[in-house]
Amino acid sequence: NAGVTQTPKFRVLKTGQSMTLLCAQDMNHEYMYWYRQDPGMGLRLIHYSVGEGTTAKGEVPDGYNVSRLKKQNFLLGLESAAPSQTSVYFCASSYESGGYFEQFFGPGTRLTVL
Amino acid sequence: GIQVEQSPPDLILQEGANSTLRCNFSDSVNNLQWFHQNPWGQLINLFYIPSGTKQNGRLSATTVATERYSLLYISSSQTTDSGVYFCAVGPREAGTALIFGKGTTLSVSS
Numbered sequence: 001n002a003g004v005t006q007t008p009k010f011r012v013l014k015t016g017q018s019m020t021l022l023c024a025q026d027m028n029h030e031y032m033y034w035y036r037q038d039p040g041m042g043l044r045l046i047h048y049s050v051g052e053g054t055t056a057k058g059e060v061p062d063g064y065n066v067s068r069l070k071k072q073n074f075l076l077g078l079e080s081a082a083p084s085q086t087s088v089y090f091c092a093s094s095y096e097s098g099g100y101f102e103q104f105f106g107p108g109t110r111l112t113v114l
Numbered sequence: 115g116i117q118v119e120q121s122p123p124d125l126i127l128q129e130g131a132n133s134t135l136r137c138n139f140s141d142s143v144n145n146l147q148w149f150h151q152n153p154w155g156q157l158i159n160l161f162y163i164p165s166g167t168k169q170n171g172r173l174s175a176t177t178v179a180t181e182r183y184s185l186l187y188i189s190s191s192q193t194t195d196s197g198v199y200f201c202a203v204g205p206r207e208a209g210t211a212l213i214f215g216k217g218t219t220l221s222v223s224s
Contacts, residue, residue, distance in 0.1 A: 033211055042118075042200055042214025058211055088155060092212075099144060101204070102162040103212055108155055 001026050004106035006091050012112045013081045021076040021109050023091030031094045031101070032074040033058075034066060036087040037108075043090060049074055081113045116141045120201050120215035127191050127222050135186040135218045137201030145204030146177050147212065148186050152197045160186070160199075191222045 007022045023032065030051050035043035035058075045058030049068040063085060065077045074093075078085060088110050094103040117140040127133055139146075148160040161168050161175040163184065168175055172191075177184040188195055198219050202212035 035211070040216070042202070042216050043212070044214070045211035048211055090157065100162075101145060102147060102159070103145075103202075103204075104159065105149075105157040108157075110155075 003027065004091055004093055004104055006089075006106040006109050008109060009107065010110050012114065013078075014114050015082060017081050018077070018079050019081065019111075020078075021089055021091075021111075023074045023076070023093075023106060024072055025074075025091075025093040025104075026072065027093060027095070027104070028071070029093035029095045029104075030071075031096070032068065033092040033094075033103070034064070034074065034076045035090045035092065036060065037090060038087050046076065046089075081111075083113045085111065086113045087111060116143065116203055116205055116213050118201060118203055118213050118215035120199075120218050122218060123216070125218055125220045127220065129192060129222055129224045131191050131222075132187070132189045133191060133220070135188070135199055135201075135220075137184040137186070137203075137215055139182050139184075139201075139203045141182070142206055143179070143203040144206045145212065146184055147202050148175055148184070149200040149202065150195075150197050151200060151217070157200075188220075191220075193222050193224055196220055196222050 033048040034046040047066040052071040091106040092103045094101045150158045165179045198217040202214045
């Protein structure tokens with residue numbers, strides 16, 4: 001099992017450009033999440049999904065959109081990138097079974113917006 | 115929302131020393147995880163421990179849910195233990211996100 005994978009690993013954008021980050025998991029997990037990590041801080045939730053076709057906003061959703069068309073994939077879109085979106089983006093997935101839902105994280109995508 | 119506080123913020127150790135990292139949280143949770151973020155930025159799952167005690171090699175963790183804290187113990191530290199240790203908690207709702215503390219930065223020198 002590859003676990004949680006993210007594409008791309010690195011990206012540099014100019015202000016105003018758009019891009020999509022792809023997260024894929026092969027563990028058949030229902031729940032998927034996008035977080036961002038800024039220097040000296042823990043991770044903060046951008047958006048999440050509790051199942052195929054459903055998405056919800058997290059703590060810092062502005063400037064991002066997401067889609068979950070397939071259970072194994074969760075896409076994060078930046079429509080018009082801004083320097084404030086320079087960050088490391090982590091995707092995670094989890095499942096719930098009898099109150100147990102440990103989250104598993106991908107390797108991260110380092111995004112720089114100039 | 116739930117507040118997560120980790121202490122100490124920074125820790126410097128000599129190889130072979132032991133350490134205790136603490137995580138306090140402000141409300142009931144049904145998920146608590148400890149992570150190690152290595153110098154390359156990878157987040158490594160250490161423990162899923164909403165309550166009780168677990169051990170994995172030189173690392174162990176204890177969560178006292180009724181008193182809203184968790185402890186991570188590192189024994190006989192090695193240089194490879196360096197990095198940032200995060201505590202993250204999940205509110206009592208399935209499928210919601212983890213709330214992360216700001217982390218403890220550990221530096222182990224030889």
